[in-house]
Amino acid sequence: MxxxxxxxxxxxxxxxxxxxxxxxxxxxxxxxxxxxxxxxxxxxxxxxxxxxxxxxxxxxxxxxxxxxxxxxxxxxxxxxxxxxxxxxxxxxxxxxxxxxxxxxxxxxxxxxxxxxxxxxxxxxxxxxxxxxxxxxxxxxxxxxxxxxxxxxxxxxxxxxxxxxxxxxxxxxxxxxxxxxxxxxxxxxxxxxxxxxxxxxxxxxxxxxxPARDLVVDALKTRKSFEGADPHGRILLFDGAVGWKGHIFDLEKAMNITDDERPLYVLYPDEAGKWRVQAVPVSNESFESRKALPEAWRGLRDEQLSNVSGIPECVFVHQSGFIGAHATKKGALALATKALQL
Incomplete structure (x- = not known):
């Protein structure tokens, strides 16, 4: 004023x-x-x-x-x-x-x-x-x-x-x-x-x-946690966080290049299992930057574990935008393998 x-x-x-x-x-x-x-x-x-x-x-x-x-x-x-x-x-x-x-x-x-x-x-x-x-x-x-x-x-x-x-x-x-x-x-x-x-x-x-602060921290540490992708394409949260409303603006503000933009976000769900969610192309989009592999989509439990080669899988949605694993380590393994496929 x-x-x-x-x-x-x-x-x-x-x-x-x-x-x-x-x-x-x-x-x-x-x-x-x-x-x-x-x-x-x-x-x-x-x-x-x-x-x-x-x-x-x-x-x-x-x-x-x-x-x-x-x-x-x-x-x-x-x-x-x-x-x-x-x-x-x-x-x-x-x-x-x-x-x-x-x-x-x-x-x-x-x-x-x-x-x-x-x-x-x-x-x-x-x-x-x-x-x-x-x-x-x-x-x-x-x-x-x-x-x-x-x-x-x-x-x-x-x-x-x-x-x-x-x-x-x-x-x-x-x-x-x-x-x-x-x-x-x-x-x-x-x-x-x-x-x-x-x-x-x-x-x-x-x-x-408060969610914005957590997303800033996750973006800053995305290359340094144990098992992290060296290009920072995996974000890790220790709890549920409303990240989608922040990530796109913060990528611009932090000058994150296209080849180092996050593709997957890991976080625990309410049941104590771990989710792997693909980052959408925009805040309002249903299209993912890199959906989970097509061969995994719509599979659950043992069938998914056999196809992915990672034990204790829970599911991957048929659209490939999200999946789940019983453990944090397993969810990270899913995201890491998905980056390679």
């Missing part, structure tokens, strides 16, 4: 958050809840209006007013010529939710986590929460299709996303239109959006970030 914006917000301790009246959407519902997380706006009055005189009185204005002027805390996205994105690496045009998150996200996280704004975790979480939560709201509000080149009818409809659920909280078309009722409905929608958002922040804070 710029000094000018911080001073303006702090000088008006209660403040007024202005957004548009009438039907509400996920972007304005979330934007208002996010702003209320800031200490300077935690007790702010919420005004829903399209009256220019009332808009002008707002400490901060979102999703109305036809202005995007960060210096005066005006954050609308409907005006002609608006094409702001989260950063140079993103293409999705921002809605009011994205604008608030772009400009105030790290301050909002700092307030939620009760940490100083210099905390190095904030930048990571700022981007993650945009990618995982806010960007979809921006896209839906701006009418950006998830698959712009797809001309076929979808096999099914999904109306359970946050934008849809917020939309259903508006009055039905044949219900009386009452601004007091709409304000009450908006408050409920905003609270729902905020609750889901900060639940996801907490999940990232207490699960995603």
């Amino acid at each position: 710029s000094v000018a914006k911080r001073l303006k917000l702090e000088s008006d301790a209660n403040g007024i958050i202005v957004t548009h009246s009438g039907t509400f959407h996920a972007d304005d519902a979330l934007a208002v809840n996010l702003l209320q997380k800031l200490p300077s706006l935690s007790k702010a009055e919420i005004v829903r209006t399209r009256d220019p005189a009332k808009i002008a009185q707002g400490t901060i204005v979102v999703d109305v007013g036809a202005e995007y002027v960060p210096e005066t805390n005006r954050y609308d996205h409907h005006q002609r010529g608006f094409n702001e994105t989260f950063d140079a690496d993103h293409k999705t045009k921002l809605s009011s939710a994205g604008l608030v998150w772009k400009h105030f996200g790290q301050d909002i996280l700092a307030a939620h986590m009760n940490v100083d704004t210099s905390d190095e975790r904030l930048a990571l979480l700022h981007k993650k929460m945009y990618d995982d939560f806010v960007e979809a709201i921006d896209a839906i509000d701006n009418g950006i299709a998830l698959y712009p080149n797809c001309k076929e009818e979808p096999n099914y409809k999904s109306r359970t996303d946050l934008s849809s659920r917020v939309g259903y909280m508006n009055p039905r078309w044949n219900q009386p239109f009452d601004e007091d009722d709409l304000l009450a409905r908006f408050r409920r929608a905003s609270a729902m959006a905020g609750t889901e958002f900060f639940d996801r922040v907490d999940d990232a804070l207490y699960a995603w970030l």
Whole structure:
């Protein structure tokens, strides 16, 4: 947050958050809840209006007013010529939710986590929460299709996303239109959006970030544990770790070359046996960089042990993306042999 914006917000301790009246959407519902997380706006009055005189009185204005002027805390996205994105690496045009998150996200996280704004975790979480939560709201509000080149009818409809659920909280078309009722409905929608958002922040804070640290350690030590592949193509974890959401970004950050990228991940399962999982080609892909050998796929127990030449095997999935062995040593032997085939 710029000094000018911080001073303006702090000088008006209660403040007024202005957004548009009438039907509400996920972007304005979330934007208002996010702003209320800031200490300077935690007790702010919420005004829903399209009256220019009332808009002008707002400490901060979102999703109305036809202005995007960060210096005066005006954050609308409907005006002609608006094409702001989260950063140079993103293409999705921002809605009011994205604008608030772009400009105030790290301050909002700092307030939620009760940490100083210099905390190095904030930048990571700022981007993650945009990618995982806010960007979809921006896209839906701006009418950006998830698959712009797809001309076929979808096999099914999904109306359970946050934008849809917020939309259903508006009055039905044949219900009386009452601004007091709409304000009450908006408050409920905003609270729902905020609750889901900060639940996801907490999940990232207490699960995603700790997993990232473990993946960093595993990448650093992947050539040095007993029996390791000299090229570092096998990752080893001593417990279950959510590694998939980190490995691709960390490979880039750590400048890992293609010939030394991990191909298999070893970890114990809940039954005390050991898994060998093939790394996918991307976080969302079902295709593996190097699936377990075709001759092993769909086999179990003694049959798999005989074919692989490694005793005490448990199974290999028919797609080859994962397998299991009774022991850590055996799982490592499976992964090591798979690298050679």
